[in-house]
Amino acid sequence: MTTLLQVNHLNMRFGGVVALNDCNFQVEKNSITALIGPNGAGKTTAFNCITGFYRANQGQLHFFPPNRPSVNLIQLLGQPFTWTDPIHPRRTLKKLGYKLFGGPHRIARAGIARTFQNVRLFKEMTVLENLLVAQHRQLVGHFLSGILNAKNFRKAENNALDHAMKWLAFFQLTTEANRLAGQLPYGHQRRVEIARALCTDPILLCLDEPAAGLNPQETKALSQLIRRLQKELHLTILLIEHDIGLVMELSDHVIVLDYGEVIAQGPPAAVQQNQKVLEAYLG
Amino acid sequence: MELAILAQQTLNGLILGATYGLIAIGYTMVYGIIGMINFAHGEIYMVSAYVTAIFLAVLHYFGLANVPLMLLAVLLATMFVTALYGWFLERIAYRPLRGSTRLAPLITAIGLSLILQNYVRLSQGARSQGIPSLLQGSFAITLGNDERLVQITYVQTLIIIVAFLSMAILTVIMHHTSLGRACRATEQDRIMASLLGIDTDRIIATVFVIGAAMAAIAGVLVTLNYGSFDFHIGFVTGIKAFTAAVLGGIGSLPGAMLGGLVLGLSESFFSGFVNADYKDVFAFSLLVLVLIFRPSGFLGHPQVVKV
Amino acid sequence: MKTFILQPLTTATLVLILTTPISGLVLNGYDFNLKWQPPLLLALTAFFLHLGLMILNRRTTQKKSASSQKTSHHPAWPRLATILLPLLGLILPFLLGKYWLTIAILALIYILLGLGLNIVVGLAGMLDLGFVAFYAVGAYGFALGQEYLGLSFWAAIPLGAVLAATFGVILGFPVLRMHGDYLAIVTLGFGEIIRLVLNNWITFTGGPNGVRVDFPTLFGLEFSRHAKQGGTPLHEFLGIDYSSNHRYLFLYLTLFLVVLATIFLITRLKRMPLGRAWEALREDETACRSLGINHVTVKLSAFALGAMTGGIGGVFFAVSQGFVNPTSFTFHESALILAIVVLGGLGSIPGVISAAIIVTVLPELLRDFSDYRILIFGLAMVGMMIWRPQGLVRTTRPVFQGL
Numbered sequence: 001m002t003t004l005l006q007v008n009h010l011n012m013r014f015g016g017v018v019a020l021n022d023c024n025f026q027v028e029k030n031s032i033t034a035l036i037g038p039n040g041a042g043k044t045t046a047f048n049c050i051t052g053f054y055r056a057n058q059g060q061l062h063f064f065p066p067n068r069p070s071v072n073l074i075q076l077l078g079q080p081f082t083w084t085d086p087i088h089p090r091r092t093l094k095k096l097g098y099k100l101f102g103g104p105h106r107i108a109r110a111g112i113a114r115t116f117q118n119v120r121l122f123k124e125m126t127v128l129e130n131l132l133v134a135q136h137r138q139l140v141g142h143f144l145s146g147i148l149n150a151k152n153f154r155k156a157e158n159n160a161l162d163h164a165m166k167w168l169a170f171f172q173l174t175t176e177a178n179r180l181a182g183q184l185p186y187g188h189q190r191r192v193e194i195a196r197a198l199c200t201d202p203i204l205l206c207l208d209e210p211a212a213g214l215n216p217q218e219t220k221a222l223s224q225l226i227r228r229l230q231k232e233l234h235l236t237i238l239l240i241e242h243d244i245g246l247v248m249e250l251s252d253h254v255i256v257l258d259y260g261e262v263i264a265q266g267p268p269a270a271v272q273q274n275q276k277v278l279e280a281y282l283g
Numbered sequence: 284m285e286l287a288i289l290a291q292q293t294l295n296g297l298i299l300g301a302t303y304g305l306i307a308i309g310y311t312m313v314y315g316i317i318g319m320i321n322f323a324h325g326e327i328y329m330v331s332a333y334v335t336a337i338f339l340a341v342l343h344y345f346g347l348a349n350v351p352l353m354l355l356a357v358l359l360a361t362m363f364v365t366a367l368y369g370w371f372l373e374r375i376a377y378r379p380l381r382g383s384t385r386l387a388p389l390i391t392a393i394g395l396s397l398i399l400q401n402y403v404r405l406s407q408g409a410r411s412q413g414i415p416s417l418l419q420g421s422f423a424i425t426l427g428n429d430e431r432l433v434q435i436t437y438v439q440t441l442i443i444i445v446a447f448l449s450m451a452i453l454t455v456i457m458h459h460t461s462l463g464r465a466c467r468a469t470e471q472d473r474i475m476a477s478l479l480g481i482d483t484d485r486i487i488a489t490v491f492v493i494g495a496a497m498a499a500i501a502g503v504l505v506t507l508n509y510g511s512f513d514f515h516i517g518f519v520t521g522i523k524a525f526t527a528a529v530l531g532g533i534g535s536l537p538g539a540m541l542g543g544l545v546l547g548l549s550e551s552f553f554s555g556f557v558n559a560d561y562k563d564v565f566a567f568s569l570l571v572l573v574l575i576f577r578p579s580g581f582l583g584h585p586q587v588v589k590v
Numbered sequence: 591m592k593t594f595i596l597q598p599l600t601t602a603t604l605v606l607i608l609t610t611p612i613s614g615l616v617l618n619g620y621d622f623n624l625k626w627q628p629p630l631l632l633a634l635t636a637f638f639l640h641l642g643l644m645i646l647n648r649r650t651t652q653k654k655s656a657s658s659q660k661t662s663h664h665p666a667w668p669r670l671a672t673i674l675l676p677l678l679g680l681i682l683p684f685l686l687g688k689y690w691l692t693i694a695i696l697a698l699i700y701i702l703l704g705l706g707l708n709i710v711v712g713l714a715g716m717l718d719l720g721f722v723a724f725y726a727v728g729a730y731g732f733a734l735g736q737e738y739l740g741l742s743f744w745a746a747i748p749l750g751a752v753l754a755a756t757f758g759v760i761l762g763f764p765v766l767r768m769h770g771d772y773l774a775i776v777t778l779g780f781g782e783i784i785r786l787v788l789n790n791w792i793t794f795t796g797g798p799n800g801v802r803v804d805f806p807t808l809f810g811l812e813f814s815r816h817a818k819q820g821g822t823p824l825h826e827f828l829g830i831d832y833s834s835n836h837r838y839l840f841l842y843l844t845l846f847l848v849v850l851a852t853i854f855l856i857t858r859l860k861r862m863p864l865g866r867a868w869e870a871l872r873e874d875e876t877a878c879r880s881l882g883i884n885h886v887t888v889k890l891s892a893f894a895l896g897a898m899t900g901g902i903g904g905v906f907f908a909v910s911q912g913f914v915n916p917t918s919f920t921f922h923e924s925a926l927i928l929a930i931v932v933l934g935g936l937g938s939i940p941g942v943i944s945a946a947i948i949v950t951v952l953p954e955l956l957r958d959f960s961d962y963r964i965l966i967f968g969l970a971m972v973g974m975m976i977w978r979p980q981g982l983v984r985t986t987r988p989v990f991q992g993l
Contacts, residue, residue, distance in 0.1 A: 101886070336617055567780070
């Protein structure tokens, strides 16, 4: 097992509220890791730090994509300037670059895709367009040929369409391709969102409560799909979930957060017996 | 630099700033509660200037000669009518569009500001209007052994007193009454507030009404001070008051007052010592710079975007 | 039934109280005149409007279950129209007199401006209230370039576009990372700054007096009756009689080509990754960023392209007027262009074109109403947003078939 994501001493405060306090955990490659905990434990905050929507106050986040150099996720967000900067002009320039052009999109490009707790689709666009937007990076280079509708643009566009259709087929959404995303039933919207995240060709897929609002059948189908993503497509999945049944059934590794701290982690069976975890959930 | 000129400019700045602060309250409260800029707020101020002049003329027609009584009556009547305009604005431009796209209410507000401007222009004519000066005379203050005097007219004194008094009253209302509590609760979390039985629609309307009433006070005071106005004044004053709100930290009530004073003073110094032609350019540049470098202003909280 | 009278009656009373001071008591010096008709008329209108809306609302709530949602996938603009309309546009100027020709040119300029702002507001969802700044940059860029550097019209079109885009980028880069509403107010401020500088920098821009602009030449051929600098007038070259219409005809046709090119460009962009990214940003910025899209650069591209279109519009405006001064670039102009985009339906190209034509031609047809022009636009903007936010012409989504 190799580590894909390493979280060290992660701290996040909002004003006086400590949302994350010295969190340490790692996500193994090709695993399904679940982040659980009571409401307000800091799960979504941790997620937002990892995917770059919040800048952590302290700590390190390192991402080790296979066959590529490792990525310091916090650096990608742009760090504040310090008084030692003038001594290292090159480092400062790099910092400036990240400050100007950095942000969560850089983390997405590094190979971390995510979904949102409250589904965030482009509602006034069709499902297919949603999935095409996710492939923006692969397509945007063909500007002039796009204006002229030249062959290589059409080819790239068709490839993107095929790619999108492949994921739609995976999630059994092919018939919905040309419908407006906002008009789909909720369960379908959730799946479209995952499909859209997958269109970015991620290495690590972060799912924020993927089963929220789904009925038992839908949840079961979803869990099978997530399992297939791991087994057949060798993706690594990090998920937040309240449905403990789903977590226990699905995950290889469980991290329990309470009051912003990691109180337990390990295989699901071991975590289930942990005294601290029982206290956190019951008391 | 002569001390007297400095003092005079400071005084002018304070007066200007007090009126900006009063108008900025409308922007900042509306922004605090619905997270949107009320683009038509400047026009509300413009309407209040007209209403002031009209009520003065009406009172004069009925032969009221007691100046303090007249001023009080005009102030209250203008506040009432202008507040009604504020309420109407919310009812037409904002309430029907709650829950629609972010852009829609902004566009209706711009539409309404065009409507108000042209409604006033068509009813009252395009030329500038005026009121007779009611309070004449001034205090003169000598500074040290300087020969020159600093003039404070009675109207200016009145402006400073009324502006600060109304800000104080508003602060008390917001912090010590159930209405103020409901406003602050709605500002924090509208859904939660409505679950707790607060009629949030009514609170939002109230905020528009309060904002308009504060703008009306500014309208009365400025009209008394300058004596003339036209249907254009809402635009520039509106942007400047918005600048004041941003400068102080949008959403913060003391911020609006502070921002107003800072803007008023800096504008007054700029036009006094640098270049009077470019004073609007200066104010707008200040707005752009503040928004770029410190969008949370002096007293605002940096925004945390909920994901 | 009682509420059906009572509620509108309350509204009418309120409107009466509201409008009496402004429209009923008209200032006359320090005195006032009483006019009782306008407030009563307004109150009456409000009464019937409210009543009508209530009846309408009851009808729609009864009907609602029947028609839940319609899918909007049908080609709204048949192919035939895309061929016929440009042809019509080409023939049209030859049928018009000088007066209507100038109005047609103005309409084309507004189409161009509307298309430019449509990219920013309609597609990318950023409210730009200072669009007139880029229009002014284009117009003054050409006028001053001609005055100081001898810039020609043909060079001014691309240069004006680039200059306006540069202004757009300089303004946009710091501003676009901020909260959406702030953009509106910053652009508003920027538009005013540009106008005030143009107005006050008298030594450079001529201040309120403006700058004169010479009419361009076509391959060195002049459009005047007699050649000024020893060149050949166009009518002599072609061997036809002189007509003052020629220059407007020339301007119309050039502008027409530019508009066609812009329409083509935007239609293509809407189907391209960049255009999709604009719309996606309008829908949800956070989601976009989670997909690896840099929102600042994508917004900036929309902003710059919009500015560019505005700049080109400005160059044509300067030429068509023969001179520029700051009064052409007030906030009202920005609001007018915004009204065009809103009335046309945010994002819709045919909508913007029809709205621009309506907005420029209608006031000419209804001369008596020219005073009420902006009032009506304001009313239309409000009404549009409340009842038909999708605009006169609803945008259609591309449908991918055969998959």
